[in-house]
Amino acid sequence: MVAALGTVPVGVDEQWGGDEQGYTPWFRGTVEKLGGPLPEILNYGDAGEIDFEQILSLEPDLIVGLYSGVTDVQGRLTAVTAEHPEFKDKTFAYGLALTPGSTEVGLYLNYDARVRLLTEMDFKNTPSTESIASTAKGTNGYGGISLERLDTIEADVFVGWANGADEVPYTLKDPLFTRWKPIAGKNHAFVQDATLGMATSGPSALSVPWALERYVPMLADAVAGKGDRIGADS
Structure with missing residues (x-):
């Protein structure tokens, strides 16, 4: 650096x-x-x-402790898994909310930071990730799946990234998307608050503790089939 x-x-x-x-x-x-x-x-x-x-x-002028405090963050993540045993081995797909004209859903791959944060909480990325990876373009951390084939993606939970509040209701009105198992069962959570989105897409020793307080209740609701909670703005 x-x-x-x-x-x-x-x-x-x-x-x-x-x-x-x-x-x-x-x-x-x-x-x-x-x-x-x-x-x-x-x-x-x-x-x-x-x-x-x-x-x-x-005789350094500056000491950069790049990973200082990470131990504490790991402890917090371990506490989340202990407090929420229902997260263990639940499969998830982390993707993008739909926008007008969308014909496919973008889903993030194993190496994306958003995905890795969830796996640190004992979730498992969708077993269908290999088929998604084959569609990734260039250095993109996500691939795509057509809405017509969305039911081939295995997931207990869907976590969605939305660029604005309008994208969430639009996504949940799409007839193909709403037939997908995690959506039909209300096993979904949408990150639509920009600050929470930044904290979870680029997790750091400072952002993770802040994010967990807001993110974990959303995930718990999604696992419990209470996906009416679609964002966090505080």
């Missing part, structure tokens, strides 16, 4: 998937373009403790 902004760090953690020296090719290439020496790889003790003497010797 720092190298991408044009500054070569003086020390970095060993990079997962890196070469024998501990650097990924994209990081090494960026540092070479910047004309700086490769930074020291930070040392850790047997118990995982940081080598503070090494850091002091590097």
